[in-house]
Amino acid sequence: MTTVAVFGAKGRMGREVVAAIEAAPDLELGATVDHGEDRGPVAEADVVVDFTVPDVVMDNLEWAIAHGVHCVVGTTGFTPERLDTVRGWLEAHPGTNAIIASNFSVGALLMMKFAAEAARFYESVEVVELHHPDKVDAPSGTAVTTARKIAAARAAAGVAPSPDATATQLDGARGAVVDGIHVHSVRQRGLFAHQEVLLGNPGETLTLREDSMSRTSYMTGVLAAVRAVASRPGLTEGIEDLLGI
Numbered sequence: 591m592t593t594v595a596v597f598g599a600k601g602r603m604g605r606e607v608v609a610a611i612e613a614a615p616d617l618e619l620g621a622t623v624d625h626g627e628d629r630g631p632v633a634e635a636d637v638v639v640d641f642t643v644p645d646v647v648m649d650n651l652e653w654a655i656a657h658g659v660h661c662v663v664g665t666t667g668f669t670p671e672r673l674d675t676v677r678g679w680l681e682a683h684p685g686t687n688a689i690i691a692s693n694f695s696v697g698a699l700l701m702m703k704f705a706a707e708a709a710r711f712y713e714s715v716e717v718v719e720l721h722h723p724d725k726v727d728a729p730s731g732t733a734v735t736t737a738r739k740i741a742a743a744r745a746a747a748g749v750a751p752s753p754d755a756t757a758t759q760l761d762g763a764r765g766a767v768v769d770g771i772h773v774h775s776v777r778q779r780g781l782f783a784h785q786e787v788l789l790g791n792p793g794e795t796l797t798l799r800e801d802s803m804s805r806t807s808y809m810t811g812v813l814a815a816v817r818a819v820a821s822r823p824g825l826t827e828g829i830e831d832l833l834g835i
């Protein structure tokens with residue numbers, strides 16, 4: 591039986607993860623910790639799942655790795671520099687592993703894969719993410735990951751930057767730019783988590799869209815990561831391999 595603790599247990603994702611662990615016959619729920627609570631008991635767990643906020647996740651990770659607890663992380667905000675820092679902590683604690691994924695839903699993973707595949711065939715590509723207005727970060731972690739994958743695919747294929755004649759603009763009108771890809775963030779009550787990748791050529795467009803309707807969509811991926819993390823040395827970025835995507 592694998593004992594799984596949860597950081598951010600009272601949050602929107604944390605509550606869903608707690609329920610998923612309780613329902614899994616091969617997993618046992620360990621310590622559940624939220625803002626201001628003692629994380630000491632997490633050291634007894636085999637794995638800790640973190641769905642907190644970008645400002646605190648690094649501190650939680652450093653602590654958990656130092657205590658030999660494998661980490662599964664869905665919290666967003668992981669820059670290449672942050673990932674390097676985590677790699678350093680893991681190297682200093684061989685035998686302790688981490689899986690970090692900006693999205694655990696099958697649909698989002700497929701959408702990112704299809705977007706990266708399509709990106710080299712089009713002159714123009716932009717990402718639009720749409721989320722509930724209680725989300726604290728923009729752009730979403732998924733949109734940033736998508737943009738990076740698209741940019742890498744286009745660079746590998748030698749595709750020129752998307753054409754854009756904009757000469758004057760209000761600040762932010764063209765969105766954020768991630769590795770050269772424009773990313774737009776919509777926040778709207780009634781939405782949960784959605785993303786479109788817009789691709790265009792002379793005379794044709796392709797729109798890839800993924801919709802998560804509820805947080806249940808992430809649980810298959812989260813549980814797969816929890817079950818796999820002990821056997822994947824060091825840092826694993828994304829869960830595509832685990833799900834065969």
Ligand SMILES: NC(=O)C1=CN([C@@H]2O[C@H](COP(=O)(O)OP(=O)(O)OC[C@H]3O[C@@H](n4cnc5c(N)ncnc54)[C@H](OP(=O)(O)O)[C@@H]3O)[C@@H](O)[C@H]2O)C=CC1
Nearest residue numbers: 598600601602603624625641642646664665666692693694
């Ligand atoms: N990878 C994926 O597939 C997904 C990732 N996410 C990401 O997960 C993160 C959480 O999202 P969501 O659940 O909606 O956010 P919430 O704000 O609902 O939950 C975060 C929780 O973490 C708590 N918290 C804050 N600081 C600490 C701390 N030091 N230790 C333990 N708990 C703490 C918060 O408490 P308080 O509010 O009192 O500060 C809150 O209860 C976000 O980064 C989001 O983007 C979300 C969905 C899917």
Ligand SMILES: O=C(O)C1=N[C@H](C(=O)O)C[C@H](O)C1
Nearest residue numbers: 666692725730731732733783
């Ligand atoms: O905050 C959310 O809700 C979500 N966060 C993740 C992100 O930033 O990509 C995953 C999903 O989009 C939901």
